[in-house]
Amino acid sequence: MEFRHLGRSGLMVSEIAYGNWLTHGSQIEEDAAKACVHAALDEGITTFDTADVYAGTKAEEVLGRALKGVRRESVEICTKVYWPTGPGKNDRGLSRKHIMESLHGSLRRLQTDYVDLYQAHRFDFETPLEETLRAFDDLVRQGKVLYVGVSEWTADQIAQALKIADEMGFDRIVSNQPQYSMLWRVIEGQVVPLCEKEGIGQIVFSPLAQGVLTGKYRPGQPPPAGSRATDPAGSGFIQRWLRDDVLERVQRLAPLAAEAGLTMAQLAIAWVLQNPNVSSAIIGATRPEQVRDNVKASGVKLDAELMQKIDEVLGPVVERDPAKTVSPPTRP
Known part of the structure; x- marks a missing residue:
């Protein structure tokens, strides 16, 4: 496992983080x-991502x-904090x-007296x-939070927060957690340039586009039984990629x-x-062997020719519109 600064x-943080949205406490x-989790630790993952709202607080x-x-x-x-956790x-x-x-x-739920990153x-x-x-700054000064970040904020929203933090002497945001994958590249236009300038790292979720980029979803065929597309909690989020034109091009990546x-x-x-x-990419898993397989991506260098071929294959189905920086509310 390789590591990068946040x-x-x-x-x-470990280049690959383990996240438990849609798995722990529900799926x-x-x-x-x-x-x-133990497989992740065995493979050198040290960064674990969760949220209060996942599985109605059970994931934590x-x-x-x-x-x-x-x-x-x-x-x-x-x-993380924001979504409803009570009535x-x-x-x-x-x-x-x-x-x-x-x-x-x-x-209380995490059985710790501080979190490393609160988003x-x-x-x-x-x-x-x-x-x-x-x-957030008060929690940092109390020692209950070490660093603060955001998730799915636009470039303008991040810029506003940085300006206020600088003016008022608050701890600055050090990270953003956006959706990012070969198919969803909307952060590249505005969010990434701002964050590079301001020293903010991306902890990206859904690098596999909810499993679509594994190739297990085939054009013209129903989703495999037990897959993310058949889970009511996550099926709405994956629908945008279950079109035959997307799935056909994904198969060409094999x-x-x-x-x-x-x-x-x-x-x-x-x-x-x-x-x-990108400081870290979040993976999820329902089986330890998935963790062991995915961590092998750490440290891999892809040459420019391969990166160009990927762009040529996926180009027509890639989403790049910066106006879609924030994902639909189906994904908390």
Whole structure:
């Protein structure tokens, strides 16, 4: 496993992170979830990503139990706040009240006294940004949060936060967690250039485009039983790529992966890691062998000719519109 700095901060993260959206506490049994976490640790993954809202807070509980007994200083635990975690009006958003209460709930569930990275899971248009950033800064000063980041924010929103932080002396954002893959490249136009300039790293999710880039979804055929496309919690998010024109082009990546000595999944993960602004790529898994296979993408260098061939194959079906930086609300 290779490691990179998280943006311009001193924090090192594993090139491949383990995330538990749609798996822990919902899609797979706890014993299987623990087996995947332990496989990740065995393969050198030290960065673990979750959120309070995943599986209605159960994902954090499962991750906390899976990491119990692991030397705390040897892992980086990242979680998020924004989406509703209860029925009340203040059980959501980025108000000071919800941030403080959500963080304390996350700490209890994760069985830790601090998180390495606390992220605003979306931008909150109903709360003054100054209030949000001051609450984050207070948590940093209390030692309960080491670094702060955001997820799925636009370049303008990130720029606003940086300006306020600089003016008010708050800790700056060090990371952004966007969707990024061979098929979804919308951050390249505006988000990445700003973040490169400001020292913000990307921790990208869905590098496999919800599994589409593994090649297991075939044009003209129904999704495999038990796949992400058949899971009610994630099927809405994957639908945009289940068109035959997309699936046909994805199948054309198979010989390119074979030529490079990689599986299609390894090729897709290695592709996002070629972007120097990417600090880490998040993978999920329902079986330990998936973890062991995907981590082999760490450290892989793809030559310019192969990168060009990938662009030629996928070009007509790639989404690049910066206006779509923020993913649909079906993915918390």
